[in-house]
Amino acid sequence: MHEDVGSVAVDGARVDAPSHASESRPSALGADELVRMYRAMVLTRTFDAKAVALQRTGRSGTFASSLGQEAVAVGIGSAMGADDLLVPSFREQGAQFMRGVEPAELFSFWGGDERGSDFAAQRRDFPIGIPIGTHVAHAVGAALAMQLRGEPRVAVCVFGDGATSRGDVYESMNYAGIRRLPVVFVVNNNQWAISVPRARQSAAATLAQKATACGFDGVQVDGNDVLAVRSVVGDAIERARRGGGPMLVEALTYRLADHTTADDASRYRPDDEVSAQWRNDPVARLRGRLVHAGVWGRDREEQLLAECAAVIEAAVEEYEARRPESAAAIFDSLYAVLPVAYAAQRAELIQRGETDG
Amino acid sequence: MGEQLTLVEAVRTALARAMNDDDNVVVLGEDVGALGGVFRATDGLAAAHGTDRVLDMPISESMFVGLAVGLSTEGFRPVVEYQFMGFLYPALEQLACHASRMRTRTRGRLTCPLVIRAPYGGGVHAPEHHSESFEAAIAHIPGLRVVIPSSPAKAYGLLLAAIRDPDPVVFLEPKRLYRAAHEEVVDDGVALPLDRCFTLRSGADLTMVTWGACTVEALAAADHLAGDGISAEVIDVATIKPLDMTTILESVRRTGRCVIVHEAPRSGGVGAEIAASLADDGLTSLLAPVTRVTGYDAVPPLYRLEHHYFPTTERVVDAAHRVLEYA
Numbered sequence: 087m088h089e090d091v092g093s094v095a096v097d098g099a100r101v102d103a104p105s106h107a108s109e110s111r112p113s114a115l116g117a118d119e120l121v122r123m124y125r126a127m128v129l130t131r132t133f134d135a136k137a138v139a140l141q142r143t144g145r146s147g148t149f150a151s152s153l154g155q156e157a158v159a160v161g162i163g164s165a166m167g168a169d170d171l172l173v174p175s176f177r178e179q180g181a182q183f184m185r186g187v188e189p190a191e192l193f194s195f196w197g198g199d200e201r202g203s204d205f206a207a208q209r210r211d212f213p214i215g216i217p218i219g220t221h222v223a224h225a226v227g228a229a230l231a232m233q234l235r236g237e238p239r240v241a242v243c244v245f246g247d248g249a250t251s252r253g254d255v256y257e258s259m260n261y262a263g264i265r266r267l268p269v270v271f272v273v274n275n276n277q278w279a280i281s282v283p284r285a286r287q288s289a290a291a292t293l294a295q296k297a298t299a300c301g302f303d304g305v306q307v308d309g310n311d312v313l314a315v316r317s318v319v320g321d322a323i324e325r326a327r328r329g330g331g332p333m334l335v336e337a338l339t340y341r342l343a344d345h346t347t348a349d350d351a352s353r354y355r356p357d358d359e360v361s362a363q364w365r366n367d368p369v370a371r372l373r374g375r376l377v378h379a380g381v382w383g384r385d386r387e388e389q390l391l392a393e394c395a396a397v398i399e400a401a402v403e404e405y406e407a408r409r410p411e412s413a414a415a416i417f418d419s420l421y422a423v424l425p426v427a428y429a430a431q432r433a434e435l436i437q438r439g440e441t442d443g
Numbered sequence: 444m445g446e447q448l449t450l451v452e453a454v455r456t457a458l459a460r461a462m463n464d465d466d467n468v469v470v471l472g473e474d475v476g477a478l479g480g481v482f483r484a485t486d487g488l489a490a491a492h493g494t495d496r497v498l499d500m501p502i503s504e505s506m507f508v509g510l511a512v513g514l515s516t517e518g519f520r521p522v523v524e525y526q527f528m529g530f531l532y533p534a535l536e537q538l539a540c541h542a543s544r545m546r547t548r549t550r551g552r553l554t555c556p557l558v559i560r561a562p563y564g565g566g567v568h569a570p571e572h573h574s575e576s577f578e579a580a581i582a583h584i585p586g587l588r589v590v591i592p593s594s595p596a597k598a599y600g601l602l603l604a605a606i607r608d609p610d611p612v613v614f615l616e617p618k619r620l621y622r623a624a625h626e627e628v629v630d631d632g633v634a635l636p637l638d639r640c641f642t643l644r645s646g647a648d649l650t651m652v653t654w655g656a657c658t659v660e661a662l663a664a665a666d667h668l669a670g671d672g673i674s675a676e677v678i679d680v681a682t683i684k685p686l687d688m689t690t691i692l693e694s695v696r697r698t699g700r701c702v703i704v705h706e707a708p709r710s711g712g713v714g715a716e717i718a719a720s721l722a723d724d725g726l727t728s729l730l731a732p733v734t735r736v737t738g739y740d741a742v743p744p745l746y747r748l749e750h751h752y753f754p755t756t757e758r759v760v761d762a763a764h765r766v767l768e769y770a
Binding site for chain 2: 171173200201203204205209212213217220221222223224225226227228229230231232234241253254257258260261264415419420421422425426427428
């Protein structure tokens with residue numbers, strides 16, 4: 087059944103190209119839900135563009151854009167239940183926004199403020215995971231907790247194609263297979279691990295087939311088709327929730343931007359490769375569907391762009407207006423109660439903070 | 444009312460007590476289930492509590508401390524067993540990048556109340572990579588506690604404290620002492636305080652500062668010195684991170700002399716931190732240079748050469764005489 091939503095079951099021997107056909111599905115979702123997803127993708131793109139601009143103008147730190155991969159994160163976000171758990175890497179802002187994380191919080195995180203991971207409205211999801219692949223074990227541990235307590239929840243862990251080269255990603259998936267844990271692994275295969283292309287990361291025909299060695303299914307999905315991502319990830323989540331065990335979903339997409347603002351992709355990949363990939367722009371694709379379904383037009387588009395710009399501008403204002411934490415914050419969340427041994431260092435920090443401003 | 448237990452039996456008794464007291468306590472590691480652990484520290488726990496609370500792990504030493512991170516952020520209190528400290532190296536990334544800093548990263552939203560247990564140190568004629576003492580490397584990671592018991596009663600009380608602590612604790616068990624001696628342990632569920640040294644023996648002429656298995660040599664050296672009319676105080680640091688310098692400084696201010704004893708290599712060891720702190724805050728009380736008796740800055744040897752490498756009682760006694768030579 088996956089084939090009609092743009093995915094292909096992987097048997098480890100033969101792998102078909104992912105289907106792009108999902109034209110039959112939008113009507114099943116309803117126009118409101120499609121618009122909600124489209125808004126999340128446009129908001130994500132607006133956020134990313136602003137975050138890059140803030141970095142370029144010295145108003146924020148290094149940032150990882152999800153340009154071109156918005157359908158992966160939004161598809162995941164729209165497929166998850168509120169009580170499920172997201173364990174993200176660093177290009178899942180689209181899913182995070184759908185789960186209650188505020189743009190101002192992620193601006194804060196990338197702007198060097200730890201409070202940006204203390205999500206006000208999303209108390210359980212993991213913060214952005216930076217060391218590649220190390221967060222996969224956390225998702226598996228959380229899924230084990232859910233299984234031990236008999237909770238009808240599912241952990242969803244997202245990582246990149248590069249992460250699949252790591253031993254601990256295999257170790258984590260392997261254990262999830264052993265216990266048939268309620269966890270869904272999603273590979274955002276954007277074809278590049280900074281400068282190393284997919285072909286030089288692994289000789290495996292697909293990354294999805296890495297699930298085979300762990301005893302569960304891996305599927306590929308067109309990662310630029312948000313409806314396909316939502317459908318495949320949603321099916322995997324519901325299967326895991328029913329006790330069907332883990333699944334690996336490889337979302338095939340493309341990183342249209344540099345790895346981060348500290349990267350210069352022109353040093354390792356040709357511009358025409360990137361411009362060709364713009365033809366698969368996931369935002370334009372969903373917009374095309376909305377137009378085709380007769381629920382979208384120029385007015386609504388302009389209205390949405392203006393609304394997203396306003397939301398992001400307000401978030402920037404909130405981020406920039408937020409008073410920095412005091413120096414003592416360096417110690418104040420280190421332990422539940424700061425050990426006496428570090429009281430003098432904290433006092434020194436406070437004293438110097440007051441003197442130096 | 445207490446029982447005479449070995450150190451490893453005391454560990455097992457504390458684990459059983461913690462599991463009985465709190466359903467959120469789960470034990471995981473390699474061979475911890477049916478086998479009861481390679482040192483039998485978890486013997487009987489799976490039979491009592493089932494394989495959902497005593498979880499055998501595949502050989503995935505990076506993964507299962509990460510697994511404990513996810514369990515703990517979801518409210519469990521995992522106690523992770525590593526078979527030997529030499530196999531803990533793959534866990535350092537999870538400890539340094541995640542367990543130790545989840546509270547800081549999320550400003551307290553997510554926390555990791557987990558315990559990593561590992562037998563450490565030499566002295567049991569084990570193969571290569573089974574005699575490591577790299578506690579200083581772990582103690583260098585902000586946000587962790589590193590706790591090392593020196594006796595069965597300390598193991599019982601400190602392990603209970605570690606499991607109940609709201610932050611991650613690395614609990615290193617001196618395997619040379621696992622079955623070396625019995626001590627009365629009362630299984631009353633009473634924890635011992637973390638972050639505090641224990642003064643094992645009072646003395647006026649010099650202070651010996653040590654932890655883990657080296658308490659044996661320090662106490663033996665103190666006995667020997669007593670025969671020469673020298674009164675040595677012996678401090679068991681017990682929690683090497685954070686360090687209780689208050690107790691150590693108080694002692695050294697009285698004795699004016701300090702010998703630090705540890706099995707780990709000398710350079711950059713926890714002894715160096717103690718000596719530096721004594722220089723910072725106790726210099727005017729010192730009557731002699733602070734001296735260290737340690738393992739050497741070399742790969743821990745296989746067991747035929749181990750006796751050359753360890754801080755022996757004789758080396759500790761020699762060091763004591765050296766610091767006493769200063770008028």
